[in-house]
Amino acid sequence: MTDTEQDSLVVGPEHENRFSSGPTANFAKGLLWLLVVVLAAVSLTFILSRVIPADPARLAAGLEAGPDQVAQVRQDLGLDKPVVVQYVNYLGGLISGDFGDSIRTRQPVINDLLEALPASLELIVVSFTMIAGLGILLGIIWAYWPRGLHSVLLRIIAVAGSAMPVFWVGLLLQVGLAANIDWLPIAGSFNHRKYGVDEITGSGLLDSLISMDTSAIVEAIRRLVLPITTIVFHNIALTMTLMRSSMSEQLQRPYVQAARARGVSESKVVTVDALRNALNPVVTMLGLQLGWSLGGVVIVEVIFSWPGIGLYAFSAFQAFDYNAIMAVTIIATASFVLINSLVNRIYRVLDPRIT
Amino acid sequence: MSLLKVDDLTVYYAGEQSPALKGASFELDHGRTLGVVGESGSGKTTVALALGGLLPSGAKMKASRIELGGHDLLDISKRKWLHLRRSEVAFVFQSPVDSWNPTRVLRVQVKDALQAAGRSDDYSRLVSVLQRVGIDDPDRALGSYPHQLSGGMLQRISIAVALVHEPALLIADEPTSALDSTVQAEILEILHELRTEANLSLVIISHDLSVVSRLADEVVVMYGGRVVERGETEDVLGLPVHPYTRGLLASVPKLEGETRTPLPAMAFGEIADQGCVFATRCDLREETCLRTDPLPIEHKSGFVACGPGMEKWSKERS
Numbered sequence: 023m024t025d026t027e028q029d030s031l032v033v034g035p036e037h038e039n040r041f042s043s044g045p046t047a048n049f050a051k052g053l054l055w056l057l058v059v060v061l062a063a064v065s066l067t068f069i070l071s072r073v074i075p076a077d078p079a080r081l082a083a084g085l086e087a088g089p090d091q092v093a094q095v096r097q098d099l100g101l102d103k104p105v106v107v108q109y110v111n112y113l114g115g116l117i118s119g120d121f122g123d124s125i126r127t128r129q130p131v132i133n134d135l136l137e138a139l140p141a142s143l144e145l146i147v148v149s150f151t152m153i154a155g156l157g158i159l160l161g162i163i164w165a166y167w168p169r170g171l172h173s174v175l176l177r178i179i180a181v182a183g184s185a186m187p188v189f190w191v192g193l194l195l196q197v198g199l200a201a202n203i204d205w206l207p208i209a210g211s212f213n214h215r216k217y218g219v220d221e222i223t224g225s226g227l228l229d230s231l232i233s234m235d236t237s238a239i240v241e242a243i244r245r246l247v248l249p250i251t252t253i254v255f256h257n258i259a260l261t262m263t264l265m266r267s268s269m270s271e272q273l274q275r276p277y278v279q280a281a282r283a284r285g286v287s288e289s290k291v292v293t294v295d296a297l298r299n300a301l302n303p304v305v306t307m308l309g310l311q312l313g314w315s316l317g318g319v320v321i322v323e324v325i326f327s328w329p330g331i332g333l334y335a336f337s338a339f340q341a342f343d344y345n346a347i348m349a350v351t352i353i354a355t356a357s358f359v360l361i362n363s364l365v366n367r368i369y370r371v372l373d374p375r376i377t
Numbered sequence: 378m379s380l381l382k383v384d385d386l387t388v389y390y391a392g393e394q395s396p397a398l399k400g401a402s403f404e405l406d407h408g409r410t411l412g413v414v415g416e417s418g419s420g421k422t423t424v425a426l427a428l429g430g431l432l433p434s435g436a437k438m439k440a441s442r443i444e445l446g447g448h449d450l451l452d453i454s455k456r457k458w459l460h461l462r463r464s465e466v467a468f469v470f471q472s473p474v475d476s477w478n479p480t481r482v483l484r485v486q487v488k489d490a491l492q493a494a495g496r497s498d499d500y501s502r503l504v505s506v507l508q509r510v511g512i513d514d515p516d517r518a519l520g521s522y523p524h525q526l527s528g529g530m531l532q533r534i535s536i537a538v539a540l541v542h543e544p545a546l547l548i549a550d551e552p553t554s555a556l557d558s559t560v561q562a563e564i565l566e567i568l569h570e571l572r573t574e575a576n577l578s579l580v581i582i583s584h585d586l587s588v589v590s591r592l593a594d595e596v597v598v599m600y601g602g603r604v605v606e607r608g609e610t611e612d613v614l615g616l617p618v619h620p621y622t623r624g625l626l627a628s629v630p631k632l633e634g635e636t637r638t639p640l641p642a643m644a645f646g647e648i649a650d651q652g653c654v655f656a657t658r659c660d661l662r663e664e665t666c667l668r669t670d671p672l673p674i675e676h677k678s679g680f681v682a683c684g685p686g687m688e689k690w691s692k693e694r695s
């Protein structure tokens with residue numbers, strides 16, 4: 023990745039930093055930026071939800087409802103008011119964390135989301151850790167020993183992983199592995215009640231770890247294997263190949279040779295000197311990946327019936343559950359912007375020349 | 378006894394058909410300075426890297442003998458190389474800015490190097506060496522990132538770090554080429570003084586003849602990966618024999634207003650597989666030059682790899 027490309031990838035307030043400085047000013051700017059982006063996302067999804075030729079009142083009232091009932095529902099939901107009023111009301115609700123009610127589950131959307139979030143976070147955290155850790159490690163190995171059997175293998179993984187769509191990988195694993203190996207479940211997530219594990223965090227893995235019940239822990243891991251493999255297989259290619267090219271570029275830099283000439287050991291030259299510089303583009307890329315991950319898990323959650331935000335969003339789309347759709351969109355956007363501004367901070371720690 | 382002895386050194390870079398260095402031979406006694414001159418691409422850096430075991434991976438190195446301070450460099454483990462670089466042979470490279478990791482404070486990089494050698498009093502000694510090479514405030518300099526210091530400062534730090542373990546040999550590959558002329562002069566002065574102070578043997582690589590003539594006791598002239606002429610500095614640069622050396626000297630701009638004769642430029646891929654590497658550019662070229670490799674002819678303290686040049690030289694002398 024070239025420097026200019028990196029610059030254009032930078033999302034957030036970093037560009038304004040030349041004009042004023044100070045951590046507080048930066049923080050305030052970051053917050054302001056977050057608000058602007060989220061507001062834009064809210065407005066856009068709001069407009070979209072109102073121009074799409076589907077009638078939420080009609081859907082909410084149900085197929086059997088007559089015109090009077092639909093009109094009643096429309097009034098209850100506030101959909102009979104002018105669009106501008108609806109918009110202002112919606113924004114007003116957002117400030118107090120109220121995303122409206124779901125017409126599908128008939129509960130506040132925020133409750134649905136909080137219920138679904140732990141399952142998604144579990145997938146995201148576990149897969150992202152593996153993508154980052156494994157991808158960086160394999161990339162370093164690949165760059166340092168570019169020839170040999172392992173490099174052929176890594177190349178195949180990289181090409182196959184990035185070329186195959188996620189749903190395809192997921193289905194292949196289900197058909198090829200889960201169907202033949204009894205131990206691997208085809209779909210579904212950890213069932214707290216069945217294993218008598220308290221729902222403390224809502225994440226099967228964490229709760230079973232807290233319960234310290236071995237069979238529950240094994241079950242939680244068993245459930246994770248296929249969805250995680252699917253995500254990691256598809257996403258690790260980018261990290262691995264970027265790490266490799268970035269690392270081999272750094273290894274050819276004169277400062278690496280100079281450090282070797284000063285008698286610094288090979289392991290230190292590679293893992294301290296070169297790695298530090300090679301990580302820059304990888305961190306940026308991983309940040310973007312993490313930012314997208316909330317949207318990225320939708321397909322995986324649907325394939326593996328994983329009850330997270332993605333599956334929730336999918337069901338919401340099918341039912342044209344407009345409040346739920348808007349809520350998911352807003353949260354996905356906000357997390358993207360937030361994660362990116364965090365990454366930019368890490369980036370600056372890695373490279374002191376960026377002020 | 379000689380400190381460094383190189384016989385018939387040949388280097389191929391990974392995937393290259395023609396050698397970057399072919400059959401180079403030279404030696405260096407304790408406390409003496411060897412200048413290596415030649416135009417860009419003639420293989421000067423390759424010589425330096427080969428002597429430090431620093432050639433990039435995939436490069437192939439052959440020689441009938443390379444000895445440094447009694448160590449046989451042809452048959453040496455990776456650990457031994459590390460040990461040598463920490464105690465026997467040190468380097469200073471062309472670009473001071475590129476010699477340091479841009480994202481780490483100099484102090485930690487310097488400490489990495491000192492720790493590698495694992496001697497306890499090194500840091501305080503480094504501080505005094507730094508002062509010796511003209512860094513007035515070592516603490517502040519080492520507390521900086523490379524981009525915060527000038528090229529001259531960084532090169533001084535490079536020299537200090539190279540010398541802190543009192544190596545027997547310092548290899549300086551174009552140590553002043555990236556610096557402006559006043560700083561160049563200062564750095565050369567430092568090297569000049571340290572040579573005697575530290576009883577240092579020095580290999581100074583440069584395409585700048587004035588640098589070499591200033592510091593070197595002996596000179597090796599390289600062209601197209603071969604050593605074409607070798608000898609005491611005053612012999613080689615004073616009364617050059619090889620047509621390439623002559624051309625090189627004639628092309629140096631002179632202050633007194635003499636016109637300089639430009640050396641005809643070398644076209645890419647012009648170096649022939651067989652025969653004399655310089656033949657295509659040479660005004661003394663004979664039929665045989667294109668077919669057979671010139672044999673080194675002993676001359677004064679060294680040798681010249683050019684028959685016709687030797688003849689012309691003898692004629693001019695008589």
Ligand SMILES: Nc1ncnc2c1ncn2[C@@H]1O[C@H](COP(=O)(O)OP(=O)(O)OP(=O)(O)O)[C@@H](O)[C@H]1O
Binds near residue numbers: 419422433
């Ligand atoms: N890593 C490499 N891979 C392949 N070829 C190389 C490599 N490094 C140098 N060469 C080639 O080897 C030859 C000698 O290069 P070398 O760097 O030793 O020349 P030099 O005399 O130091 O030149 P300069 O004055 O430009 O530094 C050149 O033809 C160069 O293109």
Ligand SMILES: [Mg+2]
Binds near residue numbers: 421423
């Ligand atoms: Mg060079």
